[in-house]
Amino acid sequence: MRVGLLGAGRIGRIHGLNVAARSDARLVAVADASNEAASSLAQATGAKVADADAIIGDSAIDAILICTPTDTHADLIEAAVSAGKAVFCEKPVDLDSDRIRRCLATVEKSGKPLMIGFNRRFDPNFAALEKRLRSGEAGEIEIVSVISRDPGPPPVDYVKRSGGLFRDMMIHDFDMARFLLAEEPVVIFAVGSALVDKAIGEAGDVDTAAVVMKTASGRIAQISNSRRATYGYDQRVEVHGAKGMLRAGNVHETTLEIATRQGFRADPVQNFFLERYAAAYRAELAAFIDACTGKVAPSPTGLDGLRAQMLADAATESARTGRPVAIKAA
Amino acid sequence: MRVGLLGAGRIGRIHGLNVAARSDARLVAVADASNEAASSLAQATGAKVADADAIIGDSAIDAILICTPTDTHADLIEAAVSAGKAVFCEKPVDLDSDRIRRCLATVEKSGKPLMIGFNRRFDPNFAALEKRLRSGEAGEIEIVSVISRDPGPPPVDYVKRSGGLFRDMMIHDFDMARFLLAEEPVVIFAVGSALVDKAIGEAGDVDTAAVVMKTASGRIAQISNSRRATYGYDQRVEVHGAKGMLRAGNVHETTLEIATRQGFRADPVQNFFLERYAAAYRAELAAFIDACTGKVAPSPTGLDGLRAQMLADAATESARTGRPVAIKAA
Amino acid sequence: MRVGLLGAGRIGRIHGLNVAARSDARLVAVADASNEAASSLAQATGAKVADADAIIGDSAIDAILICTPTDTHADLIEAAVSAGKAVFCEKPVDLDSDRIRRCLATVEKSGKPLMIGFNRRFDPNFAALEKRLRSGEAGEIEIVSVISRDPGPPPVDYVKRSGGLFRDMMIHDFDMARFLLAEEPVVIFAVGSALVDKAIGEAGDVDTAAVVMKTASGRIAQISNSRRATYGYDQRVEVHGAKGMLRAGNVHETTLEIATRQGFRADPVQNFFLERYAAAYRAELAAFIDACTGKVAPSPTGLDGLRAQMLADAATESARTGRPVAIKAA
Amino acid sequence: MRVGLLGAGRIGRIHGLNVAARSDARLVAVADASNEAASSLAQATGAKVADADAIIGDSAIDAILICTPTDTHADLIEAAVSAGKAVFCEKPVDLDSDRIRRCLATVEKSGKPLMIGFNRRFDPNFAALEKRLRSGEAGEIEIVSVISRDPGPPPVDYVKRSGGLFRDMMIHDFDMARFLLAEEPVVIFAVGSALVDKAIGEAGDVDTAAVVMKTASGRIAQISNSRRATYGYDQRVEVHGAKGMLRAGNVHETTLEIATRQGFRADPVQNFFLERYAAAYRAELAAFIDACTGKVAPSPTGLDGLRAQMLADAATESARTGRPVAIKAA
Structure with a gap:
């Protein structure tokens, strides 16, 4: 090819x-x-x-x-x-x-074929979680929680052109929530604050945010985002179902641990998204090539891109108005 | 005494x-x-x-x-x-x-002196977290997350008299959120579903719920509750601040781990609240006795009880109406 | 009674x-x-x-x-x-x-009935490990490893009367090794050094030691001891079998964890043996009462006490002579 | 180049x-x-x-x-x-x-320049441990423990040509122990058994082994090896010093965890040495190239290769004779 x-x-x-x-x-x-x-x-x-x-x-x-x-x-x-x-x-x-x-x-x-670059679906940890979830090991889904925290805030100039945190950053988490929920959210409520960098607030955006969503069958999703995490790039998913919990956590820089009078200390988690998601980018490309050759259907699709964008739009509106926003059909 | x-x-x-x-x-x-x-x-x-x-x-x-x-x-x-x-x-x-x-x-x-029995404040893990939070180790508070899942649902008869999940169960988490936030929430949004036991839904209550709250200064709190957790009594707190994260987790039944072809398996977490919080009940009583003898002020106070109740009322209303509810002064 | x-x-x-x-x-x-x-x-x-x-x-x-x-x-x-x-x-x-x-x-x-106070057999973690081991979950035993480190060295006066580290401290680990191996060691080799407190060395004892033992069927046991552990009272057991590994670890003071730029820090492990083994002492007494009333046979027995002492004697001799010592029948 | x-x-x-x-x-x-x-x-x-x-x-x-x-x-x-x-x-x-x-x-x-392929020195986890050890964070070294277990035994034909477990497999651990001890062992005692595959025993070799070594200053090293580990390729190091413990552990296949009635289950550890040590091989080659261009001295050296071989020879002799073996100067 x-x-x-x-x-x-x-x-x-x-x-x-x-x-x-x-x-x-x-x-x-x-x-x-x-x-x-x-x-x-x-x-x-x-x-x-x-x-x-x-x-x-x-x-x-x-x-x-x-x-x-x-x-x-x-x-x-x-x-x-x-x-x-x-x-x-x-x-x-x-x-x-x-x-x-x-x-x-x-x-x-x-x-x-069109495939959209939601790379996290291809992270080996999250991909394995989704596979186990689909296998039914955790039972019927009840609550999906996604935590995503960048190591540090982007420049305010970037923020101004970015469409705002919900469209620029949380869009990945909206896709992840949809990927795991296997059902569309019908309502969303969002709150946001500028706690990390006042200039981000002055530019009309937020740097700290949380969202709660609900699907028609009653499944609940929670997302929290921050533009700051001193301990590395925080990327976690936790799913509760009728039979149990599935979670996928961060990748520490090493497996090293030191124990002293002060306690047990492990390394920070991988800090740089290109390192954290290196395997995901490779797997994503492999999936695209398989989609090109017809081995698999392209996924995530353009519709996935649209759906995530609609959630980001709705969250932006909710955070601005202080009201929940109903999610329309695509 | x-x-x-x-x-x-x-x-x-x-x-x-x-x-x-x-x-x-x-x-x-x-x-x-x-x-x-x-x-x-x-x-x-x-x-x-x-x-x-x-x-x-x-x-x-x-x-x-x-x-x-x-x-x-x-x-x-x-x-x-x-x-x-x-x-x-x-x-x-x-x-x-x-x-x-x-x-x-x-x-x-x-x-x-009047002291209200929010026992979790006295759990050694959560108490240590709050102490470290107050010491400033994690910096200015940004997000407080509380997860609370009961091992199994109560009888529907109990549910009917209970005031509903937000007043019966999540009230502990409202108190925990207030305890950690050190600032009153000004708005709350709640969603709930009956995913565990349909009879609970038919009785007009929910068994799965999530709440997002915000304080005047922009701090965010998330709570999730479920009346089901196959792996034990799930009681966790995570606080993000400008300097880092503090979290306190579950207590496993033993420290035993078995590693086989299927992976590494640890025990479930302590399942029974009287076992999980045995040390908390002892510390709570000690605090009450100290309050009686004037060594310390009684805490949590009656006002803490009122505040938690007001949040539970507001959450109940929000889940019913689908709208956020502003929290008034006490 | x-x-x-x-x-x-x-x-x-x-x-x-x-x-x-x-x-x-x-x-x-x-x-x-x-x-x-x-x-x-x-x-x-x-x-x-x-x-x-x-x-x-x-x-x-x-x-x-x-x-x-x-x-x-x-x-x-x-x-x-x-x-x-x-x-x-x-x-x-x-x-x-x-x-x-x-x-x-x-x-x-x-x-x-005579029962000897090897309290660690009754620790809930080690007791659960032994039960699982006997159930066959880990398969035929290959290697038993015991790590035992005191928070700090005893006074030299105590050391002089103690019979030496192998008899005073490692005797607990010899009992634990026997308890888990379910077969008597036939040979032992021990090394020891005074690395923690020179005065202990001058008194003719060691404060840091390791032992390797072998049974007739070829099972191997390793023990290491130290009179120093800055991070708490270190008490661990790991058993390898044909089907997998079983291990039981330390009990941390709390489940608290703080994550900052320096990494993830957990508390030290419980430092004081009376706290660490509080549940073990209660279970040990219950077992003694059950033995008194004939519900169970007394265990550990006087013979267990003799066997552990014989291993301690042999280790003492091995460390002194630099030669392996064969373990005789009791 | x-x-x-x-x-x-x-x-x-x-x-x-x-x-x-x-x-x-x-x-x-x-x-x-x-x-x-x-x-x-x-x-x-x-x-x-x-x-x-x-x-x-x-x-x-x-x-x-x-x-x-x-x-x-x-x-x-x-x-x-x-x-x-x-x-x-x-x-x-x-x-x-x-x-x-x-x-x-x-x-x-x-x-x-000659450099010998002891790849584990370049594993990011073990390399970080050694660096921290040298920085003095753990204080003066007391005990070094190395655990190394292969997922499964090699064919008996390979075993026959291999020089035996101590020369074929434990040689890596001898190098690791020397790397960490920063002092030569002066005496070694080894035990071995054929517990995994009787044919290995019939071929005159062992598949399960443990070694204890001591240096002139009294530092102690323990190594255990097995040709079997159902839960993956087990590669661990733990070092105790006057100020604390440093340990580096296994790398799990994913960070996924599932919690159910049966407890909390994590994935096996990486099973294949080429995957487990992929980063180590890259770092090793980088070090060789730096040695070729004179940026750094070649390390591990030919002398490191000789030293590890001498320990493997001595262990082989000790296991055969049942006696400790003194390690001569190189």
Whole structure:
């Protein structure tokens, strides 16, 4: 399979190197607004540098990875599927749900596979949890809890363009909650505060937030987010069911423990998302390649992207108005 | 110190035996509607059996422990403090907040100490957490999470008289959240479902619930409750602050672990609340005795009882209406 | 059952209070060289103070607990069983194996039950481990490892009278190893050093030691001891079998954990043996009472006491000579 | 740097791919008795296939990795250093200590760096432990314990050629003990049994073993080995010092935990040594490259290889004779 990459920034580079490391796919072309970023990755992988249009138009290319800025995603997806490519696109498809809907209509018409980059579904810990949950080991689902805390807040400039915490950060947790609940939330209530960085509050966003959701059958989901965690990148999931609890925890830097008069001390948890989710990115790419070759259906789908975005929109509205928001059909 | 006990049921018996085991207090009289319960405890402790009025009227008795059914608490508190006794009363003071307010007014007029039985504050694990939190080790508080799951649901008959899950069960977690937040919640949103026992739903109550609260300064609290936990009595607290996280977990039945082809298996957690909180009940009584002798102020106070009840009322309303509820001043 | 107690020091007091807390046994008399110790315990339990001979000679007493200094144990056991009493005696029966043998012969002739105070067998964690091991869950035993570390070294004066680390401290671990191995060691090799306190070395003893033993069928046991552990009283057991591993660990002071930039810190483990083994002492007494009433055979037996002593003697010799020592039949 | 690889079996392939993944080194040639193994690796890395002599004689090659059968190691090391190459060689240099000594003399004369493949020193967990130990956090060393258990026994044919458990398997633990002790053992005592596979016993070897060692200053080391562990590849280290304990544990397959009526179950630990030590192999290669370019001294050295071999020889003798063996100077 011949793969073209649009966007060679931090996450694009990860995907590009992961393609290069596979024996069943080849990275043939890289596009980036920064020539340096594109060239550096091209050199490391044996790909050529090209512009996005040329890559999309290249009939020798089978699949496109879209890792460009958010506001280009929908256009590029439409162009790529219309050119007959299978597409993997980093989340979100767009910050506007209606734009996502139009984009997905185009994808559907094209008949080409589209997969959205909710990488956490592919983390070995969370993936194993979901598999065990589906196997019924924990029984009927009652409560899903997701905790997600970044090591530190992003720059306020980034925050201003991000769509806000619920769309920028909690969207991953909305996808995780949906992935585990196996049922759509019908109502959401959100609270948020700026406790980490006052400037984030002044920019109209929050850095600390919690959400509660409920499905039609009565399942409950809780999410909490913070832009601060001194002890590493905190990523946890806990699911309660009729038969028991399943949880997947953080990955410590080492298994080392020191015991002294002060007690027992273990290392912080892995701090950097690219390290924490390195295995997830590899598994995600493998799933995309399997979807391209028809071995499996693409998942998470564009509809998953839309659904998560709708929850993020609703949470944003709830936190602003102080009222619960009903979730409509997609 | 001479102590009289009203109510020799399950929890009354615990307190009675704990008094008997102390060298600085003596259980002198026990009252119970069931003569058998009163006699059995009296025999085990060397106390005499008497009726409640006689105990309250006995000038040789310094302090009264009230462990009778909820609907008698307020009347007994008023009678006891008016008779000049120090009073310890199991939660709640009453299911009606206005009745609590009138009762507390009587207590205040009497000048006698009243302490409410929120035993979890005295659990060595949670008490240590609160102490470390207050010491500032975790920094300014951001998020408080409380998880509380009973091993199994109570009989539906009990549920019908209980005031509902938020007043019967989550009230402990409301007190714990207040204890840790060190700031009053100003708004609450609650969801609940009957997922464990349909009969509980038919009785108009829930058995699975989650709450999110926010304080004036923006601190967030999450609580989740269930009437079911296959793996034992689940009692956990996690607090995030600017400098780090503090958490206190469950107590396993033993430290035993078996590792086989199936993985590493540890014991369930302690299943029975009287075992789980045995040390808490002892420490609670010690605190009451210290309050009687003026060494410390009584805590948790009647106002703590009122505040927790108000949160339980608000949660009940929120779950019923689907709307957030503002918390008024006490 | 009416119980007399010889020796009201630290451990005697524990047993005395435990008798007093039971409903099926009564502490009726206490003897101690220190009148103050005897009186204090007698007062707390309603027992009378008497001398050892009077207690042994009192026909109204059914059972005797011997908690006096080691060099009196064998004589008192002989006197008590000869007077028709059931006897519980703290370890060791004597520091001299031949004296133990003579004493056990007297016990056997008397037909009265004798139980030796290897309290760790009754610790809920180790007891559960042994039960699971016997159930076959871990398969045929391959390796038993015991780690035992005291929080700090005893005074050198105590060390001089103690018989040395192998007889004073490791004897508990020899008993634990035998308890778990379910087969007698046939050879032992021991090494020891004075790394904690040079004065201990100058007194001819060691404070840090390790032992390896082997049984006739090839099972292996490892023990390590130290007179120092900054992080609490370290008491661990790990058993490997054909089907898996069973281990029982330390008990932390609380379940509290704090996570900061420095990592995740849990409390030290319980530091004081009377706290760590409080439940074990209660269970041990219950087992003795059951043995007195014939419900169960007394265990650990006098022979267990002799066997452990023989291993301690052999280890002492091995560490001194630098050679392995064969363990003879009892 | 241009690297040649001798031996493209399981471990050779790992090293070859790790060289290929680096930007500062290039795998240029691969030799293997099996043309298929050599070709397959050559194809995956862009190297050429050549025979060992040609690789050693190729003046364009800077460094040689020796991953061939044990009985060829010493000859190949001598040939390679004599040809001016830096050499990395898998353990052991030889099964005969005198042959190792002669080989090391040749290496010394050549002045070329030789590094021995004790990969565990480079495991991030054990490496972090050693670093913290050297920093003095745990104080003066008292006891070092190493546990090492393979998931399952090797074929008896392999066992017969292996030199026996102490030389084939425990040699890694001898190196680890030396690495951590920072002082040479002066005496060793070993016991072994064939409990896993009778055929191993019939072949004159053991599959279950324990060793105790002591250094001149009185530090103690314990090692236990088994050819069986149902719950994964068990690799643990625990070090006690005057100030506390340092330990590094196993890596579980995931962080998943399920809690049910049966208790809390975590996954087995990583089962396959190539997965468990994947990061160690990468770090080991990085260290070798740094040694080649003179950034660091090669470590572990040939002398480390000799020392570990001498301990393995002594343990073999001790287990056979039932006597402790004194360790001579290298």
